[in-house]
Amino acid sequence: MAIKLNHTIVHSIDPGAAARFYSDLFGLPAPQPFGPFLDVVTANEVTLAFLSADGMEIQMQHYAFLVGEKEFDQIFGRIRKQGLEYWADPGQKQEGEINRHFGGRGVYFQDPSGHLLEIITQPYGEFPK
Numbered sequence: 481m482a483i484k485l486n487h488t489i490v491h492s493i494d495p496g497a498a499a500r501f502y503s504d505l506f507g508l509p510a511p512q513p514f515g516p517f518l519d520v521v522t523a524n525e526v527t528l529a530f531l532s533a534d535g536m537e538i539q540m541q542h543y544a545f546l547v548g549e550k551e552f553d554q555i556f557g558r559i560r561k562q563g564l565e566y567w568a569d570p571g572q573k574q575e576g577e578i579n580r581h582f583g584g585r586g587v588y589f590q591d592p593s594g595h596l597l598e599i600i601t602q603p604y605g606e607f608p609k
């Protein structure tokens with residue numbers, strides 16, 4: 481039987497604002513309530529289940545999204561329009577730049593709770609030597 485990632489919980493300071501941030505930025509369907517969660521579903525049917533961290537300290541996670549060229553332009557346009565900081569690298573040193581790894585484009589930015597997000601137009605290839 482194939483094994484596919486189905487859902488993950490995204491602990492958030494404000495789950496409503498966080499879920500809307502993802503659905504608006506990525507152009508995904510509006511968040512749907514599911515018990516205490518607010519679900520946003522990606523095109524490959526992975527559910528991001530936003531949940532209040534309930535005052536607990538949020539452990540930063542990293543979520544990477546493979547997007548089409550057109551979607552990259554749209555999302556990156558929204559990132560700039562919102563005045564979000566962005567970086568070419570996960571260490572957040574190359575501010576205001578994007579990368580061209582694996583023949584595509586990639587950029588890192590943060591969600592409202594501080595999780596590090598990444599959009600790429602090409603999946604990772606061989607690890608650079």
Ligand SMILES: [Fe+2]
Pocket residue numbers: 542544598
């Ligand atoms: Fe990554």
